[in-house]
Amino acid sequence: MIDDVAAGLLDARFEVREEEGFFALHGERALAEGARLLLGKATPCVGRDRELGMLRALFTESVEEGTAQATLVVAPPGVGKSRLAQEFLQELRARCEAVSIWIARADGLRAGSPLGMLE
Ligand SMILES: Nc1ncnc2c1ncn2[C@@H]1O[C@H](COP(=O)(O)OP(=O)(O)OP(=O)(O)O)[C@@H](O)[C@H]1O
Ligand SMILES: [Mg+2]
Structure with a gap:
């Protein structure tokens, strides 16, 4: 309660x-x-075509070239970072069955342990 x-x-x-x-x-x-x-x-998701396009392009490049890619999404609170991630992951799940999605959540108190999120 x-x-x-x-x-x-x-x-x-x-x-x-x-x-x-x-x-x-x-x-x-x-x-x-x-x-x-x-x-x-x-x-429904509105706009974000450009951002989704960038994420798609990075993903395709990563698959085709067999290289790791990293993307950092930064914006003020409430602008739509989580929604963008959610839309992209939903699209990935629908588009390619072989993809494996791992999610980790960081904690500011554990900033000194770089591999802490893997526990
Ligand atoms: N492109 C969009 N189309 C429709 N709704 C959206 C879009 N982007 C964000 N929203 C909506 O706006 C609200 C805030 O978005 P979201 O939670 O993604 O923000 P955030 O940047 O992750 O916020 P926080 O910094 O608090 O984590 C949510 O209700 C979300 O569904
Ligand atoms: Mg968020």
Whole structure:
């Protein structure tokens, strides 16, 4: 059981349901599935063709040339970084069955342990 303040602080990764007079935390969703809802509804992705195109091109290059690629997505809070990742991963899953998607989440307190996310 959590109160409304705690419920408001949790992001879309957490499944929070409003019950009679309180909020109930039911668990954590898989990382890439935490799309935020707008007034309780999922919204279609608008724009981002350029960014998705860049990610697609890097992925194709990585596959064709057998090299590793890294992309850093940086933007102010709420601009759509998670949504971009989510759209891209959804497209990848649909497009190529052989792809294996691994997700790690960093923690500022463990900045000194570079391989910490692999645990
Ligand atoms: N291109 C888009 N089309 C439609 N909705 C979008 C788009 N980009 C973001 N949104 C919506 O805007 C909201 C905020 O986006 P998102 O959670 O991806 O931001 P963020 O940059 O990851 O934020 P934070 O820094 O807090 O993690 C979400 O509801 C998301 O679905
Ligand atoms: Mg985000």
